[in-house]
Every structure is written in C-alpha cells, then in structure tokens.
Amino acid sequence: MQAFINGVGLISPQHTSNFHDFISETVTSENNLLKCIEPSYSEYLNPIMSRRMGRIVKMGMVAALQSLNDANIKIPDAIITGTALGCLGDTEKFLTALITDNELYLTPIPFIQSIQNTVSAQIALHLKCTNHNFTHSHKGFSFESAALDALMLLDDGEANDVLIGGLDEMTNNNFLLFNRINRWKKEFVFNTDLLKAKTEGTIAGEGAAFFVFSNDEIENSYAIVKGLRILYKPENDSIVFGKIQELLNENNLTYNEIDLVIYGINGDIRFDQIHFTLKESLFPNSTSAYFKHLCGEYQTSSGVAMWLAAMILKNQLIPNSIILENKNHKSITNILIYNNYELENQTVILMSKI
16 A cells, blocks of 8 residues: 655644745744644634634644645545544633533533544535545554555545545643643753753644645655554564564565654653664664654654655755764655654654655
8 A cells, every 4th residue: 555645734833834944943942842833824714714713623724725735636535634632722611611610601612623523524614525534533543543544545446635634732731731640851851952851751742734645646746655554552672673574575675775764752761762772773774863852742743754754755855953863865765754652652654755
C-alpha cells in the first residue's frame, strides 16, 4: 500500500500556516506549553460560522482547506481524521457550565462540539461532502490509524483522493491535569534546549496537520508514503527492530538506503533511549533529526513529522534546526519516521522521494 501526498496543511506552534515558509526560524517557548500560532480565520471561514466553532475545530478546518487547495481538490473521496482527546476546549466549557449553573440553563452547542468527530463533520458540512467520513481516536495511534485507513481505501480502489489529518489541542486546565502525573518537566526548559535537560517530563504541545493522499501523482506532489507500522506495548526493542526490517524488506530497501531518520525524541529520559538505540544500532549512516522541540508532545504529533518529511523530500533541504547528526547526503530519497508516545504506542512511517 502506498499513496502520493498531493497537498499539505499544518497549524503548529511554528510559522507553518504559510507552509511555503519552511521552518526558516524556530519560535522559542515562554513556558513548557507550546501553543499554536493561529492564522487569520476570516481568510478561510465565514466569521459568523467561525464564531460558533471551538479553537481546535477552526485550526483543523483551516489546515484541511489549505491541504485541499494545495492539491487543487474541491471534494475529496473521503475525510478521515485522527484525534486522541477531541475538542477539549468545548468539553471544558460544557463541564464548567454544568457545575457553575447547577445543571440548569445549559446550552447544547459546547456538548455537541466536544466529541472527537466534530472536526471531520464540520469539514464535510463546509465542503458539502457526503462521502466516507471517519474519525479514529486511539491515543498515540490516532493519526497513524487515519493514515492506514486512507491507504487501505486507496489500495482497494474505493477512493482516489483522501483527506486525512491528525489534531489535538492543549488547554490550560489539561496542562495542569497532566502536570500532576509528571507528564511535563518541573523546571522551565526552552524548547530549543529540550535535549539538554536530562530529566523526567517533556513540554506540552498541540497542532493540526492535514494531507491529501492520492493514487495519482500530480505536478505538485510532495512525496510517496510507502507504508507504516503500529506497535502496541512491544515487549522489547527487538520487536521494534523487526517491524522496521519488515517494512524495509517490503520496499526492497536496506538500512543504509535510509537517508534521513526523523525521531520523536521529546527530552524525557524515561522514554528517549530507544531513539538513540535505533540511531546507533540500525541507522549509524543516516542523517538523524528530531521534531518535538518544534511542536511539543501530544498524541497526534506524528503529523508534524510527516509534514516535515514531505517538505524535505520535495525541497531536498533539511532545516538546520531539526538536525541531530548530518551525514551530508547529496540527495534525500528515503525518510523513516519513528515516534512513540510514552513507549506504549510506537509507530514507524516510511516515505520516499517521487
């Protein structure tokens, strides 16, 4: 199974909403929470409609419209999204009103817009698209599940152009909640210094990444998604190594033919070692990079890594801000993305130059 990436759209804590500006300068954090730089929604959405939407819905809508415009697609054959926590802002609004108003005078809008499939539904309503519409909510597998669903639809011939996306938001209340279970670093760390802090915890993030997966190549195509693997609580690193080897074998590739590996290193000493083990054991001859200092940690952050890989393969340029070790490859043909969410959800994505 494979697919051409014909359109991209990313709203993130970096200046990526104008996606032709390819991470020229890294935005630094002011605390351990990286918030998205939101675009001017009036350029994409009706102001009256926009006012009724939650923040993550608007971010997802704009990222989706950007990717469709980029691919010159008006109505996709399917809309598939992945989100772990859904629309947290609207969930909090509803629960807060439930408590403060003593379960009286509740407006239904925040409740209706709090569920996971809200973004996918709003995109379909905006586009007047009645085709296949599905949302995956599987914690750290959410984005990859959406991508796998799209790849299967394309491979079965049930669709030709699929809009896929991964998105999650981080509210202040949720940040504090996760902080109680030691998800974030106790000390302030600049995102650009994330790997220097050898402590437990990471920095929080959020984002909305959308792509158009297609069976057909177009003039504006970015890259080819060659396949992916999903691993749930692998017992040891050997199982991860085996899945990577399996994915490479399917595509007749060796370890040395992987020009760049993008790792989901997040600065948490409890979960980072496997990245360095992979780097030293399997890919010592590949350029290595990381991405979570750009977007922070959240369950669907792999979408940012896919966006980076697509932009790198198309532009044949690796931003200096993400490089861990540069092997000075003359061209970048194959990129492997390895990410994990607290070692529980581990994923591998293989992408290649067209």
